[in-house]
Amino acid sequence: MHSRQISEQSFMIYFEANINEEIFEEVYAVVDYIKSLNHPLIKEIVPSYRAILVYFDGNSINYEDLVEDINLNSFQHDQHENNSKRRIVNIPVLYGGKWGPDIEIVAEHNNLSIEEVIRYHTESYYLVYMIGFMPGFPFLGGLDEHIHTPRKAEPRISIKAGSVGIANNQTGLYPADSPGGWQIIGRTPIDVFDLNRDPKILYRPGDKIKFYPISEEKFLHIQRYVEKGLIDYDEWVMIDNDH
Numbered sequence: 001m002h003s004r005q006i007s008e009q010s011f012m013i014y015f016e017a018n019i020n021e022e023i024f025e026e027v028y029a030v031v032d033y034i035k036s037l038n039h040p041l042i043k044e045i046v047p048s049y050r051a052i053l054v055y056f057d058g059n060s061i062n063y064e065d066l067v068e069d070i071n072l073n074s075f076q077h078d079q080h081e082n083n084s085k086r087r088i089v090n091i092p093v094l095y096g097g098k099w100g101p102d103i104e105i106v107a108e109h110n111n112l113s114i115e116e117v118i119r120y121h122t123e124s125y126y127l128v129y130m131i132g133f134m135p136g137f138p139f140l141g142g143l144d145e146h147i148h149t150p151r152k153a154e155p156r157i158s159i160k161a162g163s164v165g166i167a168n169n170q171t172g173l174y175p176a177d178s179p180g181g182w183q184i185i186g187r188t189p190i191d192v193f194d195l196n197r198d199p200k201i202l203y204r205p206g207d208k209i210k211f212y213p214i215s216e217e218k219f220l221h222i223q224r225y226v227e228k229g230l231i232d233y234d235e236w237v238m239i240d241n242d243h
Helices: 021-037 063-070 103-109 114-123 216-227
Strands: 002-007 010-014 042-047 051-056 087-095 126-131 138-141 156-159 163-167 170-173 178-180 183-187 208-213 239-241
Touching: 010 063, 021 042, 021 051, 021 063, 021 126, 087 114, 087 216, 103 114, 103 183, 114 183, 114 208, 138 170
Parallel strands: 087 208
Antiparallel strands: 002 010, 010 051, 042 051, 087 183, 087 239, 126 138, 126 208, 156 178, 163 170, 163 183
């Protein structure tokens, strides 16, 4: 772990150049450590896969003095475990057909049946490393190597909200209509991002997402209730504490 000044009002803390769950744990333990200091001149802390961007009041303190205040050299991971409560967010998905038009591409690329693609995709627990690109878009880790598939050579102009896709070694879902080049294998009827709901996003960094398959009948049933604002999240989006 080392830091480097980015601008007069920001610096970056870098970790090992790998993307994995162990690095994630260290990143968020350091985030918790810095937050626990309650330093009055730190304005914002933005974590990513393997780095932390820290914004500070550059008019009141310089980078060198702030780093000395934080004293990262004294940080001990085992003394500052990530305190965020871990959850498993279960999301229903209708796979294939018009809802997942690229599932056959994923199957053919990996010499699998469509049923095997669905099985591999729904067996994994996907760690939410961070949320970005658009509100509610989760950057997930943990896609089974059996279904790794390259992005589309030519992106679509529009992908429907709720679409679940694969791009290389990643999977994810689109919280809103958007252009994109992911291989779309299914769609959830759940609004994972809703400005009028609390919480607005159903998951947060550190949570794990588990997709589970549903029939078209159940998809349309959930969709009707979502449109009317009557969806029962306890029934369809089961959120469990991991520990």
